[in-house]
Amino acid sequence: MRVLATLFAAFFLLQGCASTSLRGTGDLGVVIERATGSVQVIDTTQRSSLGQIAGLGDLSHASVNFSRDERYAYVFGRDGGLTKIDLLQMRIVKRVVQAGNSIGGAISQDGKLIAVANYEPGGVKIFDSTSLELVADIPAVAENGKASKVIGLVDVPGNQFVFSLFEAGEIWLVDVRNPGKPLVTKFRNVGKEPYDAMITADGRFYLAGLFGEDGLAMLDLWDPQAGIKRVMDGYGRGQEKLPVYKMPHLEGWAATGNELLVPAVGRHEVLVIGQKEWKESGRIAVHGQPVFVVARPDNRQVWVNFAFPNNDTVQVIDVASRTIVKTLKPGKGVLHMEFTPRGEQVWVSLRDENRVEIYDSASFAKVGEIRADSPSGIFLTPRAHRTGL
Amino acid sequence: MGRETYLVALLLIPFGGQALAAEPSVARQNEIRHLVLQDCGSCHGMSMAGGLGLPLLPEALRDKPKDSLVATILHGRPGTAMPPWKPFLTESEAEWIVDLLLKGQF
Structure with missing residues (x-):
């Protein structure tokens, strides 16, 4: 009986391998674990982590780009390391310092x-x-x-x-x-x-x-x-x-078509720049020094996180009315936010809570979370096709 | 456990004739360590090797007067990106941080 069970288990394991050996990468991404020099590979369809890759050096500041086939991630670390990882085989392909x-x-x-x-x-x-x-x-x-x-x-x-x-x-x-x-x-x-x-x-x-x-x-x-x-x-x-207790990041500046929303420096404001005249067309008072000001892909909302000591908060700006329509308090150390390509979900990293939370961007309801060790940057593979990244 | 014992021992050894900072409570020490690693680290690097901010490794700080290091933490450096941390740290806590930085214990 035990032999039979083992055989069954082996059969299902093999089946498992076969079914995971072919898959796309368009719904995958990488979460940086800044304190441990590791990354988790995430799946935004399953809202889960597929596994961890370690040995990437000092990731206390890190960013990630993707190959145009969305299979490989290039991770840039604080220690000058450039690491190429294979999202499908979940391994380091090459690393140079x-x-x-x-x-x-x-x-x-x-x-x-x-x-x-x-x-x-x-x-x-x-x-x-x-x-x-x-x-x-x-x-x-x-x-x-x-x-x-x-x-x-x-x-x-x-x-x-x-x-x-x-x-x-x-x-x-x-x-x-x-x-x-x-x-x-x-x-x-x-x-x-x-x-x-x-x-x-x-x-x-x-x-x-x-x-x-x-x-x-x-x-x-x-x-x-x-x-x-x-x-x-x-x-x-x-x-x-x-x-300013943390430098704003401009990579996530929100360009909503006619306007750019950018973090002010040394002011608790998001600046609105009219792209036609390149002049200020407004400013929105926010909860603290903005760090990331990120537009949802439909440009209707902009999500903002903040520098220490206000880094437990996320605010959502309605672009049309330029008002804050939601203030979330996900927890300590909100470091980054990343939208899925069509914007229905946003992934939010909480460094001090050791988790990444997933929100429905329409209802603001939390729809999932994954555990991660001091998570910071979240990078999804569709970045492969965005100019600039 | 062993490491903490070692740390306390080191702090008790006077050096350079300078008075050592009064030690914060253990709970507060943990909070400050977290602040230094994560929040100072966002500019100076988690390993204190520098980033947009200067390196804070012992060899980078050794030649600077301790008073001015403490003042830099508390009051920032006008004209640079270094902000004042006085709202979040007392003077003796800043001194404690400087002592640990000089010993490379972050």
């Missing part, structure tokens, strides 16, 4: 190149996305001979990358159509301390947020010769800034 300290990266339009933005030593390194072999190295040395930290690296159409130099206050546009010989166009004096940047969904407008002054620096990639345009100059109107 390519710098002392990196902040993020982007994959090229053709999917063949991975660019990594580094703090230490400051610069950008470009790798072959298949082999992770180094293809080009672009040190971020400014006119004065000093190296800068690189932030706000995005890909743009034409197999190009754009990034900003924090200390130098410059924006560089790099053409990698000939990958071994990158062509760099430098824009100087864009403003003081660009700290992060974003690209509009169409890949046209690159906007760098400035920490050292109130305003944004914008590059129109349809007309780069026109140079940098300053947007929202002096939005603080000379008022003293509130302390």
